[in-house]
Amino acid sequence: MKEDQIKKIIQKSTVETSDDFINTLMQRIEAEEKVKPTSVWWSFRTILILCSLLTMIITLGVFRFSTMGMEILNIGGIPKTPVFILVTVLLLCLLNHLIRVSENQNSVSQ
Amino acid sequence: MKSNKYTEDYELIRRCGEGDTSAFRQLVYKHKDVSLSLVLSIIKDKVIAEDVLQEVFIKVYHKLHTFKFKSSFSTWLYRIVVNTSYNELKKRKDHVRIDHIEEHTFSLSIEAGDRLGMQDQKKYIDLALLKLNEDEALILRLFYLCELSIKEIEGITSFKQSKIKVGLHRGRENLSFHLRQLLGEDIDQLL
Numbered sequence: 001m002k003e004d005q006i007k008k009i010i011q012k013s014t015v016e017t018s019d020d021f022i023n024t025l026m027q028r029i030e031a032e033e034k035v036k037p038t039s040v041w042w043s044f045r046t047i048l049i050l051c052s053l054l055t056m057i058i059t060l061g062v063f064r065f066s067t068m069g070m071e072i073l074n075i076g077g078i079p080k081t082p083v084f085i086l087v088t089v090l091l092l093c094l095l096n097h098l099i100r101v102s103e104n105q106n107s108v109s110q
Numbered sequence: 111m112k113s114n115k116y117t118e119d120y121e122l123i124r125r126c127g128e129g130d131t132s133a134f135r136q137l138v139y140k141h142k143d144v145s146l147s148l149v150l151s152i153i154k155d156k157v158i159a160e161d162v163l164q165e166v167f168i169k170v171y172h173k174l175h176t177f178k179f180k181s182s183f184s185t186w187l188y189r190i191v192v193n194t195s196y197n198e199l200k201k202r203k204d205h206v207r208i209d210h211i212e213e214h215t216f217s218l219s220i221e222a223g224d225r226l227g228m229q230d231q232k233k234y235i236d237l238a239l240l241k242l243n244e245d246e247a248l249i250l251r252l253f254y255l256c257e258l259s260i261k262e263i264e265g266i267t268s269f270k271q272s273k274i275k276v277g278l279h280r281g282r283e284n285l286s287f288h289l290r291q292l293l294g295e296d297i298d299q300l301l
Contacts, residue, residue, distance in 0.1 A: 001282065001285075001286040001289075003282070006250075006254060006282050006285065006286070007254045009235055009285070009289070010235070010239075010250055010251060010254040010255050010285075011254060011255055012228075012231060012232055012235050013147060013232065013235045013236055013239055013251065013255065014143050014144060014147050014255065015143065015146050015147045015150050015156065015159075015236065016143050016146070017142050017143060017146050017160060017163070018160060021142060021160065021163075021164075022135055022138055022139060022142070024164065025138060025164050025167050025168070026131065026134075026135065028164060028168060029168060029171055032168065
């Protein structure tokens with residue numbers, strides 16, 4: 001088949017969209033614009049990173065003070081394993097909560 | 111000097127920037143059918159292709175302010191169309207097979223000597239294009255339907271020029287082969 005014949009054939013191959021394509025598109029755009037964008041300071045990732053950092057700092061601090069045996073804080077006698085378990089459980093609960101909040105937010109915006 | 115076709119799109123984009131949604135509607139109306147044809151070259155299913163095209167135009171709506179007015183709007187749009195379609199294809203590992211489409215979407219049969227109407231011609235051409243692999247179908251449509259040069263196609267698809275030339279050659283041969291298989295001697299009715 002010659003090139004100009006192929007061209008003629010392919011130029012007949014334009015596919016038309018459904019009748020309500022543009023209306024559906026504009027409705028979707030309007031719906032997206034109505035959803036209030038989440039502030040960067042309260043976005044899921046920011047909170048997750050901040051909480052993880054804070055938890056790590058606090059955990060590190062508690063262990064550091066406990067090994068230093070500071071009399072003012074008087075936490076040298078606190079057993080390390082239960083504190084570690086408590087902090088880990090709290091961290092996991094917090095992460096679970098944040099993930100659920102994020103999932104809910106995503107399902108609402110969709 | 112930009113062509114009149116360019117300036118018309120540029121004017122619509124400027125109006126979109128001023129918040130005129132009717133200008134965006136006009137822009138979509140102008141480019142939707144060719145864009146859908148390009149998506150269909152890759153996705154091979156009209157319903158999914160329309161969904162992908164909706165995503166494309168939503169992206170365009172949000173990114174329109176980044177358009178530089180240095181190239182044609184259609185080239186910029188087709189780049190988004192091609193990228194979004196290939197990403198969607200990657201996501202859909204179980205994408206619809208061509209034989210499935212053939213079975214359900216195109217149940218055409220012609221008797222020898224029947225004249226093909228315009229709609230039937232289009233359907234046979236679409237079916238033959240669906241049988242091509244996505245790269246070949248896309249290259250053929252970009253070259254012959256959108257009338258883009260090999261360099262422009264390279265810019266849109268990131269394919270190497272050698273791949274585009276081979277794709278054009280094989281695409282032409284395969285399209286011709288599939289049309290002959292579908293229509294036999296009646297292929298002349300398409301010309």
